[in-house]
Amino acid sequence: MYTHVPNAELSQLLAPIHGFLHCATPDAWLGEARRPERLAVLLVDHANCEMKAAMSAHSLVRRYCLPKEKRKLLPNLDFYKSLDALPEKGEVLGKQALTDDNRRVFDELAKNELLVKMVRLIQEELHHFEQVLEIMAARGVAYDTLSASRYAAGLLRHVRTHEPAAVVDRLIIGAYIEARSCERFARLAPFLDEELSRFYVSLLRSEARHYQDYLALARDYAGGDIAGRVAFFGEREAELIQSPDPLFRFHSGSPA
Numbered sequence: 001m002y003t004h005v006p007n008a009e010l011s012q013l014l015a016p017i018h019g020f021l022h023c024a025t026p027d028a029w030l031g032e033a034r035r036p037e038r039l040a041v042l043l044v045d046h047a048n049c050e051m052k053a054a055m056s057a058h059s060l061v062r063r064y065c066l067p068k069e070k071r072k073l074l075p076n077l078d079f080y081k082s083l084d085a086l087p088e089k090g091e092v093l094g095k096q097a098l099t100d101d102n103r104r105v106f107d108e109l110a111k112n113e114l115l116v117k118m119v120r121l122i123q124e125e126l127h128h129f130e131q132v133l134e135i136m137a138a139r140g141v142a143y144d145t146l147s148a149s150r151y152a153a154g155l156l157r158h159v160r161t162h163e164p165a166a167v168v169d170r171l172i173i174g175a176y177i178e179a180r181s182c183e184r185f186a187r188l189a190p191f192l193d194e195e196l197s198r199f200y201v202s203l204l205r206s207e208a209r210h211y212q213d214y215l216a217l218a219r220d221y222a223g224g225d226i227a228g229r230v231a232f233f234g235e236r237e238a239e240l241i242q243s244p245d246p247l248f249r250f251h252s253g254s255p256a
Contacts, residue, residue: 010201013208014186017179020211022238025180025187026254029241034191038248040141043132045250048146049181050129053210056174057118057125064167065115077126113220117213124206135199149249152177154240155233164221171218172230175211176237180251182207 018024032038054077062074136143155176159169185200185207192200218226245253 010186010204013204014183017182017186017208017211020179020215020234021176021183022234023242025184026242028254029252030187030191032248032255033188039139041146041248042250043136043139043141044143044146045149047129047132047136047143048148049250050125050132052152053177054122054125054129057121060167060170061115061118061122065112065118077122114217117217121210121213124210128203128206131199135196146249147247149247149252150245151240151249151251151253155236158233158236164223168218168222168226168229169233171214171221172226172233175214175218175230176233177251178207178211178214180237180241182211184250 033042058074058077062071066074133143135141152173155173156170159173160166182204185203189197189200215230218230222229241251241253243253244256246256248255
């Protein structure tokens with residue numbers, strides 16, 4: 001079915017995803033997503049998800065890579081679009097945009113592994129967002145306001161309030177969101193037209209890497225075993241995916 005991606009590579013990408021998630025996407029959700037009248041909602045919500053993923057990563061950089069009094073120095077999301085490649089060390093957030101007095105902030109950031117991985121993720125998610133908008137424009141789908149699903153909020157409500165537990169939980173949640181996105185792209189692709197099928201499969205590599213990056217960072221911040229928290233959020237994620245959901249969205253549960 002995926003003639004543009006070798007079967008061996010596809011299996012290699014998806015095997016750890018399937019092992020990580022606690023359940024597969026319900027067939028009822030897939031049946032709803034395949035309906036032609038659902039395509040507009042699917043595309044709009046997909047665009048929203050890409051932007052939210054970039055914003056979440058940007059928030060992590062702001063909160064955990066800068067001292068509180070320096071956070072106002074962080075460039076906005078538009079800045080990341082101008083980066084042709086991932087620069088080294090302090091240049092990763094653009095020293096050229098800062099005064100000499102503030103450049104030492106970005107020297108500090110260069111030592112933080114979260115920074116490099118999140119900047120790369122932000123760049124990729126913003127690029128995916130633009131790609132979805134192009135597909136929507138070509139198909140006459142307006143980028144209208146769309147209410148959010150319960151999915152992300154349903155996971156974030158369990159985040160602990162003390163550090164480093166809070167950042168560990170947020171990173172684990174990021175891993176589950178990226179893994180679920182990857183699984184749904186793969187499940188949907190065979191039932192979409194050629195253009196969308198190729199596009200969704202093209203996203204699998206980056207989404208699979210994003211989930212692994214989030215999980216690795218969670219382990220680093222925890223400084224110990226996180227298996228219990230990973231299992232906890234895996235169970236919560238599966239509950240949201242399998243239980244009846246009144247809204248149809250990209251990460252919604254089984255149609256009510």
